Amino acid sequence: MKTRITTAAYSPRALALASLGLNLLLAPAAWAQSPAIPASPPAAALSSPAQPATGPWTLQRAVDYALEHNLGVRQNELTAQSNQQVLKQSRAALLPTVNLNGTQNWQFGTSVNPLTFEYQSQTVRANNFSAVSQLALFQGFQLRNTIKRNALDLEASVQDIAKAKNDLSLNVASQFLQLMLAQELVRANQTRVASDQEQITRTKILLKAGSIPESTLLDSQSQLATDELNVITAQNQVDLARLALMQLLNIDPATAKTFEIEVPSLPDPDEEAPYVIDLNETYQGATGRLPEIKAAELRVQSARRSIDLTRGAYYPRLFLNGQIFTGFSSSSVSRVITGTSEGTPIPLSTLIRDASGNPAPFTNGYTFSLPGQPTYDVLPVRFFDQLNNNLGKSIQFSLSVPILNGLQVRTGVQRAIINEQVASVRAEQARLTLRQSIEQAYADARAAQLQYAANKRQVTALTLTQRNAEIRFNNGLLNGTEFNITKNNLTFAESNRIQAKYSFIFRRKVLEFYQGKPLTL
Numbered sequence: 001m002k003t004r005i006t007t008a009a010y011s012p013r014a015l016a017l018a019s020l021g022l023n024l025l026l027a028p029a030a031w032a033q034s035p036a037i038p039a040s041p042p043a044a045a046l047s048s049p050a051q052p053a054t055g056p057w058t059l060q061r062a063v064d065y066a067l068e069h070n071l072g073v074r075q076n077e078l079t080a081q082s083n084q085q086v087l088k089q090s091r092a093a094l095l096p097t098v099n100l101n102g103t104q105n106w107q108f109g110t111s112v113n114p115l116t117f118e119y120q121s122q123t124v125r126a127n128n129f130s131a132v133s134q135l136a137l138f139q140g141f142q143l144r145n146t147i148k149r150n151a152l153d154l155e156a157s158v159q160d161i162a163k164a165k166n167d168l169s170l171n172v173a174s175q176f177l178q179l180m181l182a183q184e185l186v187r188a189n190q191t192r193v194a195s196d197q198e199q200i201t202r203t204k205i206l207l208k209a210g211s212i213p214e215s216t217l218l219d220s221q222s223q224l225a226t227d228e229l230n231v232i233t234a235q236n237q238v239d240l241a242r243l244a245l246m247q248l249l250n251i252d253p254a255t256a257k258t259f260e261i262e263v264p265s266l267p268d269p270d271e272e273a274p275y276v277i278d279l280n281e282t283y284q285g286a287t288g289r290l291p292e293i294k295a296a297e298l299r300v301q302s303a304r305r306s307i308d309l310t311r312g313a314y315y316p317r318l319f320l321n322g323q324i325f326t327g328f329s330s331s332s333v334s335r336v337i338t339g340t341s342e343g344t345p346i347p348l349s350t351l352i353r354d355a356s357g358n359p360a361p362f363t364n365g366y367t368f369s370l371p372g373q374p375t376y377d378v379l380p381v382r383f384f385d386q387l388n389n390n391l392g393k394s395i396q397f398s399l400s401v402p403i404l405n406g407l408q409v410r411t412g413v414q415r416a417i418i419n420e421q422v423a424s425v426r427a428e429q430a431r432l433t434l435r436q437s438i439e440q441a442y443a444d445a446r447a448a449q450l451q452y453a454a455n456k457r458q459v460t461a462l463t464l465t466q467r468n469a470e471i472r473f474n475n476g477l478l479n480g481t482e483f484n485i486t487k488n489n490l491t492f493a494e495s496n497r498i499q500a501k502y503s504f505i506f507r508r509k510v511l512e513f514y515q516g517k518p519l520t521l
Contacts, residue, residue, distance in 0.1 A: 056262040096135035130325035140312025149305035162291035219480025296427035303420035448504035455497035
């Protein structure tokens with residue numbers, strides 16, 4: 001049965017980590033000394049505990065489950081969502097701002113009426129209300145460059161999500177292969193134990209017949225104990241590899257005691273032609289597919305937009321401001337006419353001269369009345385009447401021309417240029433790492449295929465040697481120590497053959513990912 005993972009090629013860093021993990025498993029010394037370690041932190045549940053595993057796990061199922069429950073992927077998704085909101089905010093900055101303001105205050109003692117600007121000595125409650133709007137007409141194209149930069153950052157964060165998924169998928173695939181290798185080594189060691197037990201049975205028969213000395217039986221029993229220890233060691237490595245894979249999948253080992261993987265049938269490396277690929281074509285194709293290469297290039301473009309954004313501070317800034325305002329004061333009063341006072345009669349008189357020639361008033365009996373004056377009541381002006389009466393409006397254009405601001409703009413532009421150079425170096429480093437990873441993976445794959453063929457020939461030769469030694473041992477022509485040396489040589493060659501097989505499979509799959517092919521087991 002075949003399993004396919006239709007994902008993009010994986011990052012050089014993730015491939016290097018996974019390759020390192022497989023090398024630790026393949027190395028004979030490391031196989032006996034230390035467990036395989038996953039190349040990335042274990043996955044964790046996002047909302048609910050992981051469900052117990054049921055049935056054998058295919059590689060596709062394991063990868064899908066890990067992607068669903070991995071916190072690292074979730075963190076990258078949240079980062080992308082945050083960048084999306086930043087982009088949304090930068091687009092909204094093109095819209096005018098509108099704010100409503102209101103104040104209420106009390107004035108005690110002598111103060112100035114905020115509406116009549118007269119001095120008064122009383123307690124006054126006053127309110128001020130305003131609606132203020134501002135629109136940026138020109139700001140050195142900073143708003144538009146901010147939008148373009150944030151759009152590039154968002155696209156880069158989306159590529160980071162793809163990279164995180166690819167890294168996790170590769171780590172799961174690497175650990176999956178490690179578990180398959182560990183299980184095959186257990187089976188090989190169990191076969192040797194069974195062979196040792198059969199040999200001990202025959203040795204006891206020969207010992208009773210007096211054909212061999214007792215030391216030969218002791219040597220066989222010692223070899224059996226050594227091979228049984230190898231089985232235990234190999235089984236421990238299976239348990240550790242299974243635990244590491246379950247940790248990547250975020251499966252609780254206590255609830256997944258029956259966790260097993262589905263082992264497909266894998267062809268031997270010598271069953272196909274020598275592995276050859278076009279390194280330059282593979283590299284060129286990978287640069288167009290790998291999300292980390294795309295993310296690095298997008299961040300270079302973002303850094304260039306930051307330069308344009310910073311240079312925008314050299315230009316003048318023009319804003320349009322509008323305001324509507326009104327207010328209320330408890331000291332504001334109005335006079336209301338309530339009526340007219342009565343007229344005042346005034347007698348009319350004529351000036352005449354007396355006998356001495358002096359003027360003297362003479363009442364002629366006529367009068368006239370002065371009109372009455374209107375009467376008023378002083379009443380406070382109602383709240384909403386004052387708001388309507390005191391309503392005012394204003395429109396203002398404001399222009400700001402930068403002249404000298406402590407060289408802040410100049411140094412800011414220089415820093416932006418340096419950041420763009422740093423981003424370019426990082427992008428170039430990512431491409432260089434990719435090329436080196438492809439070259440290294442190809443060299444390792446070719447070496448593993450050749451090593452497998454050599455190990456297979458060695459196993460064939462040592463198998464014949466071991467059979468001949470067994471015949472001589474059974475006939476008493478070979479002592480136990482020499483016979484055990486022959487068996488151990490065959491055991492070591494068989495282990496190397498199995499390790500070379502999985503080393504070739506892993507590195508070939510890495511190169512297939514670089515070529516954009518799905519991973520198939």
